[in-house]
Amino acid sequence: MKKDIILAGVGGQGILSIATCIGMTAVNAGLHLKQAEVHGMSQRGGDVHSNLRLSDKEIASDLIPQGKADMIISVEPMESLRYLPMLSPDGWLVTNTKPHVNIPNYPPVEDVINEIKSIPNHVALDANQIAMDLGLRRSANMVILGAASPYLGLDFKALENALSNIFKSKGEDVIQANIRALNTGREFAENYIKN
Amino acid sequence: MLLGDEAIAQGAIDSGLSGIYAYPGTPSTEIMQYVISSKEAQEKNIRSGWAANEKTAMEAALGMSYAGKRTMVCMKHVGLNVAADAFINSAITGANGGLVVVVADDPSMHSSQNEQDSRFYGKFAMIPAFEPSNQQEAYDMIRYSFVLSEKFEIPVLIRITTRLAHSRAGVERRKADPQNKIQLPGNPKQFILLPANARRQYRHLLDIQADFQEDADTSNFNQYFDGPDKSLGIVVCGIAYNYLMENFPDRNIPYPILKIGQYPITRPKMKKLYEECDEILVLEDGYPVVEELINSFFGLGKKVKGRMDGTLQRDGELNPNNVGKALGMTIPETRPIPDLVTARPPKLCKGCPHIYSYNALNEALNEYAKGRVFSDIGCYTLGALEPFDAINTCVDMGASITMAKGADDAGFTPAIAVIGDSTFTHSGITGLLDAVNDKSSITVVILDNATTAMTGGQQSSAFGKIEAICEAVGVEKDHIIVIDPSPKYHEMNMQSFKNEIEYTGVSVIIPRRECLVTVAKRLREEKKELEKSKV
Numbered sequence: 001m002k003k004d005i006i007l008a009g010v011g012g013q014g015i016l017s018i019a020t021c022i023g024m025t026a027v028n029a030g031l032h033l034k035q036a037e038v039h040g041m042s043q044r045g046g047d048v049h050s051n052l053r054l055s056d057k058e059i060a061s062d063l064i065p066q067g068k069a070d071m072i073i074s075v076e077p078m079e080s081l082r083y084l085p086m087l088s089p090d091g092w093l094v095t096n097t098k099p100h101v102n103i104p105n106y107p108p109v110e111d112v113i114n115e116i117k118s119i120p121n122h123v124a125l126d127a128n129q130i131a132m133d134l135g136l137r138r139s140a141n142m143v144i145l146g147a148a149s150p151y152l153g154l155d156f157k158a159l160e161n162a163l164s165n166i167f168k169s170k171g172e173d174v175i176q177a178n179i180r181a182l183n184t185g186r187e188f189a190e191n192y193i194k195n
Numbered sequence: 196m197l198l199g200d201e202a203i204a205q206g207a208i209d210s211g212l213s214g215i216y217a218y219p220g221t222p223s224t225e226i227m228q229y230v231i232s233s234k235e236a237q238e239k240n241i242r243s244g245w246a247a248n249e250k251t252a253m254e255a256a257l258g259m260s261y262a263g264k265r266t267m268v269c270m271k272h273v274g275l276n277v278a279a280d281a282f283i284n285s286a287i288t289g290a291n292g293g294l295v296v297v298v299a300d301d302p303s304m305h306s307s308q309n310e311q312d313s314r315f316y317g318k319f320a321m322i323p324a325f326e327p328s329n330q331q332e333a334y335d336m337i338r339y340s341f342v343l344s345e346k347f348e349i350p351v352l353i354r355i356t357t358r359l360a361h362s363r364a365g366v367e368r369r370k371a372d373p374q375n376k377i378q379l380p381g382n383p384k385q386f387i388l389l390p391a392n393a394r395r396q397y398r399h400l401l402d403i404q405a406d407f408q409e410d411a412d413t414s415n416f417n418q419y420f421d422g423p424d425k426s427l428g429i430v431v432c433g434i435a436y437n438y439l440m441e442n443f444p445d446r447n448i449p450y451p452i453l454k455i456g457q458y459p460i461t462r463p464k465m466k467k468l469y470e471e472c473d474e475i476l477v478l479e480d481g482y483p484v485v486e487e488l489i490n491s492f493f494g495l496g497k498k499v500k501g502r503m504d505g506t507l508q509r510d511g512e513l514n515p516n517n518v519g520k521a522l523g524m525t526i527p528e529t530r531p532i533p534d535l536v537t538a539r540p541p542k543l544c545k546g547c548p549h550i551y552s553y554n555a556l557n558e559a560l561n562e563y564a565k566g567r568v569f570s571d572i573g574c575y576t577l578g579a580l581e582p583f584d585a586i587n588t589c590v591d592m593g594a595s596i597t598m599a600k601g602a603d604d605a606g607f608t609p610a611i612a613v614i615g616d617s618t619f620t621h622s623g624i625t626g627l628l629d630a631v632n633d634k635s636s637i638t639v640v641i642l643d644n645a646t647t648a649m650t651g652g653q654q655s656s657a658f659g660k661i662e663a664i665c666e667a668v669g670v671e672k673d674h675i676i677v678i679d680p681s682p683k684y685h686e687m688n689m690q691s692f693k694n695e696i697e698y699t700g701v702s703v704i705i706p707r708r709e710c711l712v713t714v715a716k717r718l719r720e721e722k723k724e725l726e727k728s729k730v
Contacts, residue, residue, distance in 0.1 A: 035364075037198070051362075081532065
């Protein structure tokens with residue numbers, strides 16, 4: 001088992017919370033893990049990404065080679081496209097469709113969405129809207145993680161457990177909210193693929 | 196699961212560390228951060244906390260070593276330039292308690308002004324140096340470094356790069372050592388670098404080079420892996436080893452490999468590789484330190500491939516792809532980045548106080564010719580970008596004030612310096628003193644957001660002290676102006692800038708408002724504390 005994942009977003013969107021959930025699930029399952037993060041200058045509203053590698057064998061490089069990523073998980077649509085050269089031909093692109101517009105020359109959103117839809121294996125969802133509909137404004141990242149979960153090669157129950165653990169200090173309400181967001185994202189992905 | 200930085204911190208805690216010193220700088224910041232927030236470190240009463248700059252940190256560490264305790268000092272690569280005087284001389288004095296200097300290089304300049312290679316500094320100071328290839332090795336090397344430092348009574352350098360510093364992997368800890376007791380150096384003259392003593396100490400340093408060499412020759416961190424195909428021999432340093440392995444998914448590499456983790460470079464193993472193989476490929480992150488050493492000046496020896504002959508790019512960090520290419524492998528063609536994807540550079544946060552400082556300053560400078568704002572290193576360097584286009588220089592910590600002074604000396608008046616609070620106490624005070632003593636005509640803008648923001652909001656040494664420092668240095672009280680960089684005060688602030696820019700002499704304007712990120716963090720923590728106290 002090997003999953004090489006690029007996590008993408010904009011500094012401040014909290015992609016590391018997704019990484020932490022996947023990472024904890026992987027470690028609990030006895031997998032090897034390497035995770036290269038971005039700190040410092042690029043955090044200030046610039047593009048950020050993280051390389052997350054899980055494997056049942058020892059992992060060599062902290063960085064994923066070009067064309068070898070099994071997945072791109074992105075919390076921002078244009079950012080999901082920035083790492084396309086990393087994606088393997090049969091890899092999955094799971095992305096939020098809600099743009100984060102903090103630059104004057106952000107491309108037309110429809111064009112961005114069309115590019116995303118040209119990738120054969122993709123799931124595109126407005127995670128912010130879904131989270132909002134659930135009344136969980138701050139759980140968009142967990143909706144994304146849920147939508148990515150069918151392709152992670154990890155047991156879903158184990159993912160839920162990891163998430164419960166991570167949010168333990170925040171109380172049962174927060175745990176349940178995030179699990180709800182996770183499940184809703186997953187259901188969305190499953191329906192999306194069917195249609 | 197630890198970041199490379201955290202593995203180093205934990206390794207030091209487990210090595211019987213008594214104190215750690217550092218100034219924040221990406222990618223080294225998380226080492227100190229980890230020790231500060233480590234319960235274990237608190238229970239062990241390990242000294243932690245941010246220093247004014249890397250030089251004061253290095254010297255304090257040397258003092259702790261003098262007293263016989265184990266100590267570590269951490270910085271980013273350019274920080275070692277600031278600490279260099281103390282660092283180089285610490286090789287002459289030698290260490291008493293174990294002294295480990297951790298320096299994080301930043302090839303590809305993710306958050307830096309250059310990509311200098313600290314292994315040169317190790318060689319320059321003539322001390323042993325280590326370069327881990329992964330987080331576990333980082334932990335193990337720290338443990339061994341303290342032993343080595345005390346064995347040879349010498350500071351030891353650990354060189355890491357951004358990728359290792361900021362990547363997480365599993366790390367296994369080993370049994371912790373106790374802290375040392377206070378014990379003065381056996382040689383009471385060792386730390387007095389009067390020329391007569393210094394000459395003796397330097398000769399001693401030269402004498403023990405052979406010991407460093409022997410230790411590196413027998414070190415487990417330098418490994419020779421044989422391979423059947425001698426058409427190529429590969430020398431691989433630190434983290435480059437992972438990129439090499441990545442290109443062989445079955446981990447079966449046909450060529451002999453020399454993996455280097457400890458310097459000085461092992462001679463017997465290098466000789467074996469050089470003699471056995473037809474060509475040598477050197478994979479190292481940073482400068483071609485090893486490549487230059489084994490490549491003859493005139494290119495007369497065996498063919499040595501690496502960054503100097505174009506096999507690898509001369510600048511930027513290594514990765515699995517450029518290493519694969521150097522090995523003659525083809526990189527799979529993949530989808531290109533769609534044209535519509537545009538650059539998203541970092542920028543000042545929405546509502547950031549610096550925005551309003553720059554807006555007011557820009558307007559105040561409207562009537563002058565452009566190009567007169569000398570700036571410095573911090574979040575406010577982003578003022579160089581659109582829409583501000585507000586600054587004209589950013590060179591090194593503190594250079595804003597001194598460069599403005601130099602420009603003023605040249606007759607380019609008025610000259611304005613823009614510097615952050617933490618950068619000011621790091622290296623700005625002495626420059627301000629020069630300007631006052633020389634009766635320069637500059638306006639120094641000290642952006643006080645009450646924190647070291649760029650590196651994640653560490654405590655600033657300047658906190659609550661800026662006016663007092665400026666006054667003590669000799670800036671006239673009437674020309675130390677504090678303003679609130681909020682949009683509602685724009686007109687007033689603009690006028691303050693105008694007045695002080697017109698003033699002949701040194702004036703200081705301090706736009707003061709706490710960094711928004713720090714405010715949010717502080718409020719979160721306060722809320723947490725409040726909830727805790729309720730329980």
